[in-house]
Amino acid sequence: MPQLNPFVFNRPVSADGLIDRDEETEQMLHLAEGGHAVRLSAPRRYGKTSLLRRLGEEADKAGMHYVEVDFYGVLSRVEVAGRLEEGYAKLRPAPQRIARAVIQTLRPALSVGAAGVRVEAHPQLEEQVGRRLSGLLDLPLQLYERTGKRTLVAFDEFQALLSVDDGIDGLFRSRIQRHGDAASYVFAGSHPGLMAHLFGAHERPFFGQARSLPLAPLADGDIVEHVGERFAATGREVGRTIEPLLDLAAGHPQRAMLLAHHLWERTPDRGVAEADHWQAALRDTFSEQDDALRATWDSLEVKERAVYTALAVGAPIFGVRTLERFNLSKGGAQHARKALAQVGHIQRSGDVWLPVDPLLARWVIDFQHNGGEDPFR
Numbered sequence: 001m002p003q004l005n006p007f008v009f010n011r012p013v014s015a016d017g018l019i020d021r022d023e024e025t026e027q028m029l030h031l032a033e034g035g036h037a038v039r040l041s042a043p044r045r046y047g048k049t050s051l052l053r054r055l056g057e058e059a060d061k062a063g064m065h066y067v068e069v070d071f072y073g074v075l076s077r078v079e080v081a082g083r084l085e086e087g088y089a090k091l092r093p094a095p096q097r098i099a100r101a102v103i104q105t106l107r108p109a110l111s112v113g114a115a116g117v118r119v120e121a122h123p124q125l126e127e128q129v130g131r132r133l134s135g136l137l138d139l140p141l142q143l144y145e146r147t148g149k150r151t152l153v154a155f156d157e158f159q160a161l162l163s164v165d166d167g168i169d170g171l172f173r174s175r176i177q178r179h180g181d182a183a184s185y186v187f188a189g190s191h192p193g194l195m196a197h198l199f200g201a202h203e204r205p206f207f208g209q210a211r212s213l214p215l216a217p218l219a220d221g222d223i224v225e226h227v228g229e230r231f232a233a234t235g236r237e238v239g240r241t242i243e244p245l246l247d248l249a250a251g252h253p254q255r256a257m258l259l260a261h262h263l264w265e266r267t268p269d270r271g272v273a274e275a276d277h278w279q280a281a282l283r284d285t286f287s288e289q290d291d292a293l294r295a296t297w298d299s300l301e302v303k304e305r306a307v308y309t310a311l312a313v314g315a316p317i318f319g320v321r322t323l324e325r326f327n328l329s330k331g332g333a334q335h336a337r338k339a340l341a342q343v344g345h346i347q348r349s350g351d352v353w354l355p356v357d358p359l360l361a362r363w364v365i366d367f368q369h370n371g372g373e374d375p376f377r
Ligand SMILES: Nc1ncnc2c1ncn2[C@@H]1O[C@H](COP(=O)(O)OP(=O)(O)OP(=O)(O)O)[C@@H](O)[C@H]1O
Pocket: 008, 009, 010, 011, 012, 013, 017, 018, 019, 020, 021, 042, 043, 044, 045, 046, 047, 048, 049, 050, 051, 190, 253, 254, 255, 257, 258
């Protein structure tokens, strides 16, 4: 039977597919058991959702209920309520029955209109939605009352709430703060600017309300072990090609798995990955990702592209030659760097700013920037 490619890169991975993150899981579980809130902030595709799933399994073993709610793309309070209901629908059967019974009582009152069409009976729709939302947010109280167990609630893509309305985080906070022993919360998000706005701005309800837990890039040694084992378990050998893979991935979890996926695909059954296979895998990766990389690039302002390019080639962005080359002022460069950091395209590592996505950085150097020649040096 042909082997299946063991490298998943386009959806959250299960606990056994997760490289490392033991400490983070343990720390989050510990904080949750103590009733503390955690804010999991990491760049896009760093494994936040996968880590939440693993935390959910551990929480379950530790005797907590686990509810995961994904707010990606929500635009209204009704949608937020819908996402909360979806989250509670995945509870284990016994607590799910309790939650379902409460949810039934929160559904808007409906009546049959003259033409047999269902219409909202309540005139104060807004008030009704607000009450439903409060009731859904308070579900951990009911679960605690009935089962005596704490619920760990993970809000994924929490920053999306900011697209709903200005008062929604206030509503969340006002309910959540009364949950005491009934619930603990994890807030995950990938947009540094919006997460900072929610948790770091004095005037926002969640200011200083959660312990921050960053996710670091993966260690090369952990990637080597994981990739080597998965090649071996499927009858292939990764050999020396792991080196250029590590160099390019630079610890980015999803990029490492994407490259491993294509390298495995190009490696012959029962064979060893050679330099030619690596080159072919690189071509596959870039041709597959080209549209997405181009779309990201096109979404940047001209000055942001200039600063990104300078950071990708390792040039000092405030250096005279860089500023001249891109017709930038120091202020302009600073502003563009801030904007890139806010949306999560670059992040600070010690004293330096680096591109988050090593593939975008390589693509910019190879395809946008004079075929890789560095005119800054
Ligand atoms: N620790 C890890 N070990 C192995 N693979 C990982 C790890 N973290 C992330 N990945 C890879 O990254 C991909 C995306 O993971 P996941 O969806 O959990 O990330 P995310 O941060 O939630 O992404 P997004 O920002 O798109 O929501 C996975 O398919 C997997 O290939």
